[in-house]
Amino acid sequence: TVMAKFARETLHAETAAVLYDASNDYSLGIAEVFRDAFTRMEGKVTAYESYGKDDVDFSALLTKVKVSSPDVLFLPDYYNKVGLIAKQVKEKNLQVTLIGPDGWDSPELAKVAGKAIEGGYFSNHYSPEDTRPEVVNWVKKYREKFGQTPDALGTLAYDATNMLLAAIRKVNSSDPGKIRDALASLKGFEGVTGKFTMGENGDPIKSAVIIQMRDGKQKFLKVVNP
Structure with missing residues (x-):
């Protein structure tokens, strides 16, 4: 939903193509969510094509994409597969903006794709470049202790732990049922990765x-709210 909104409202994309791994629940699920959200926002999905987990040649699929002339190409997969597809997009001289989800989040993406991924956009849970105080303080403390920048998964784990502690404090109990109910009713929790409800x-x-x-x-480009 986030990337569909970004594509429509920020990139002003009227049309989109989607390539996804039909054997991967992560890829398939996000592809469906993007397609449905983009369509609800009055965008048109011009191509919706799948590939297999072991595929490395995407030329036939990209030919279909090129014929459909989309403004954006949504690639809901992990960085290694996205890098391969991006290189073949460039080889085909396909003039389209590449966008994707958090599966792109790896320094290896640029190594695999090279210049083919330049200008692409993806959504993530947080960015260490975000200037919100919660982010600045977290990154500073983490770097002081571990000598490196915290990644998105580590930051999510930190938020999840603090949410659990907040729920325990709220009910002042170790009863699992009460803690679960407190978590379920959580509203406006200020975490590093955003405000949770x-x-x-x-x-x-x-x-x-x-x-x-x-x-x-x-x-880091911007924050997008659901």
């Missing part, structure tokens, strides 16, 4: 950040 299905409703690939590095 738990949804009806148990998933947190929170903001995300948009990262752009520039000069082979991840650059």
